[in-house]
Amino acid sequence: MRITIGEGGPDDVPVLLGMLDSSAAWLVSQGRPGQWGTRPLSESPKKVESVVRCMEEGWAFVAEADGVPAAALTLTDGPGAYLSHLPPPGEPERYIHWLASDRRFKGHGVGSALLAHAAETTRQAGVSLIRADCYAGDDRRLVAYYEADGFTPTQAYTVGEHRWPGQVLARRVRPPAAWPPAASCG
DSSP, X not given: OOEEEEEOOGGGHHHHHHHHHHHHHHHHHTTOTTTTOSSOGGGOHHHHHHHHHHHHHSEEEEEEXXXXXXXXXXXXXXXXXXXXXXXXXXXXXXXXXXXXEOXXXXXXXXXXXXXXXXXXXXXXXXXXXXXXXXXXXXXXXXXXXXXXXXXXXXXXXXXXXXXXXXXXXXXXXXXXXXXXXXXXXX
């Protein structure tokens, strides 16, 4: 299976929402509705607005497997307002907001390929910190997924009246060899 990654745009909003809906349905079928609930995310105006905002304010990437959209990711310069109560990292960062895959491609490495691409994009921008947050409830399987891709848990948090459990994770990436520019002597 050949995986290619390209930049996403406004036309990819339905693709990402479809993947999120597919992932939510799969979680429900596994008896794990705590992450995103039982309804399609595309039916929530707040979730749709969040996806669109992340795509407009940052970058979106779509991974295709043999030419078929298989996973998508959004990346911005910082976390969402729901994490404003946490201390900032004190340095520039890139932040993964939405990562979803079409469940037909589970186990083919498309999500990991997107995470590697996000890390490389971050590195190329001269930024050495990439962070993400995810659902930390149930068996913490999603936290373990990020850990397997080189992320380290940093801050646990809860959100909302239902005390949704979340985990912030971070990964260091080395900036390009020429970053920062070498000082000249004269």
